[in-house]
Amino acid sequence: MRSMLARRPGDDRGSAMVMVIGVASVIAILGATLVSLTVFASATSASTRAGIQAQAAAEEAIDSTIAQLHQSAYRGQETTFPCTLPYSTTSGSGTANVTLKLRYRAVGSMDFLCPQPSVVDLAETEIVATSTVAIPTGNGESTSTRVVKQRLLVQPSGSTQPVFAYGVYSGDNLTTTNGFEVDGGDVHTNGNYACSVLGTIIGNLTAVGSVSLTNACEIKSVHSGGTFTCSSGAKVGGDVVAAGTGMSNISNTCTVAGKLVTGGSIKAPNSLKVGGNMISATGSISIGPAGRVLGYGQAAGAISLDGGGSLATVFSSGHTPNAPSGVPDAPSPITMPSITWTDVVPPGSPTPKPFGEWTKENAEANNAPSWSEVRSGTKCDVAKANYSLNGRLVSPPAATVLDARACDVKLLGGSASDPMELVLQDDLTIVARSFESTNGLHVSSTKVGSDAKLRIIVPLPTGAASCSGVAQGDIVVQSGGVVFDSNVDTFFYTNGTVRLTNDVNLEGSIYACKTNFSVNTKVKYKDMTPPGMVNPPSPLYSFSPTVRHDVRN
Secondary structure (H helix, E strand, C coil): CCCCCCCCCCCCHHHHHHHHHHHHHHHHHHHHHHHHHHHHHHHHHHHHHHHHHHHHHHHHHHHHHHHHHHHCCCCCCCCECCCCCCCCEEECCEEEEEEEEEEEEECCCCCEECCCECCCCEEEEEEEEEEEEEEEECCEEEEEEEEEEEEEEEEECCCECCCCCEEEEECCCEEEECCEEEECCEEEECCCEEEECCEEEEEEEEECCCEEEECCCEEEEEEECCCEEEECCEEECCCEEECCCCCEEEECCEEECCCEEECCCEEECCCEEECCCEEECCCCEEECCCCEECCCEEECCCEEECCCCCHHHHECCCEECCCCCCCCCCCCCCCCCCCEHHHHCCCCCCCCEEHHHHHHHHHHHCCCCCCCHHHHCCCCEEECCCCCCCCCEECCCCCEEEEEEEEEEEEECCECCECEEEEECCCEEEEEEEEEEECCEEEEECCCCCCEEEEEECCECCCCCCCCCCCCCCEEEECCCEEECCCEEEEEEEEEEEEEECCEEEEEEEEEEEEEEECCEEEEECCCCCCCCCCCECCCEEEEEEEEEEECC
């Protein structure tokens, strides 16, 4: 009898079992490999995110430190320059630990040292920011450290700081349209700034409120306490920092050459170009496929693409969602400097000339009719026509203050082709209750050796605070065209409103609690601080960034 264990013909059960075991082994190996690859990919992704967040924190810490150095009165003080300054921010997984070390090189020395006494004249500063971010993963914790070094050229900011350092200051909202330009001086508003149709600021803008740019408006840099809106070919030549936590909307082609940092979300569905980093501290980022960010992207929430394409194409240096950061500091409101009568005419100054007396002298010099009211010396409104002044106004041959504090001064020209003519032989200051020019004004100068200065000032009562509701006389220049010759510098100051329209082009500055500019207003900044107002000594240095680079461990 055959053994029961003998193999029957066609019986492959043993081979099948071997195959099953083999296939199971292969699957097990593949599964283990996939798990390993997934863990590796997760760890690599976490490491990349940690690196981006650490780099961002180090860069922001250096920028914050530079801003703090600019504002700190170290120069010439009986103290020492700081060797470290506090800084903290948050990343997607908590707090990014940043340490800052500062060293200083004195003039004539080759060594960077700290501590360094503030009485030493500085030549250079070095800032080293070390940032560490740890992100938890399924395989433990992924930690990344970045070290960034910044060199700064250090120079005294000048022996004096101008009291009136802005090209344009507005205590309330500043709205411009149909051509507006400020060249040289910065612009500040304690409200919102809105620019439409070819507005240009060749300087820095600070707005306590929001900023809106459209229709080819251009600015050197923007620091806003609110949101940032940009559209239709508007450009920012440097950084945009908007501290507001609302939505910042960017559409229809906008360019920011530096970084774009906002407190809230950023929505940019169309063509946005950013030369630096794009960061939303507390919100999300939604960007169109045509957008280009040469730096990295970081947001507290999601970073999404509004349309087809790849986020890797949009963000050249990577992007990190779900990574909150500190809301940027908002600019503080700035109080407009007060100008009182005694600021303009301090003790020992030449005796001011009454406004009516001056216009009477000009009427007589022009052979105005004997019945002309201007010859009475009591009129505040003066026309070029023969029934009034019968000609032009000429200032005295020496620097003069005209006392028109009881006057609402009005200068009336005939037309753009026949304007009121004001000829300056030397500096002229008109201190008035209000001032208005209508139907054309042409200001020229015969002063030899330097530009003549024309100051129109509506002063405050002694002890009153600026923009407090008192002494609100307006300065209005309108209708018929206004020409200030290139050798004339002009200053407008009032606690009321400055209204300029129809081609006002001046060199100097404008300070007002409210402003209204339209149709081609141009200001080329020059310091117009009245001579009776002493500029305070400056305890500040200027810190100019030269070289920034990563330090490899």
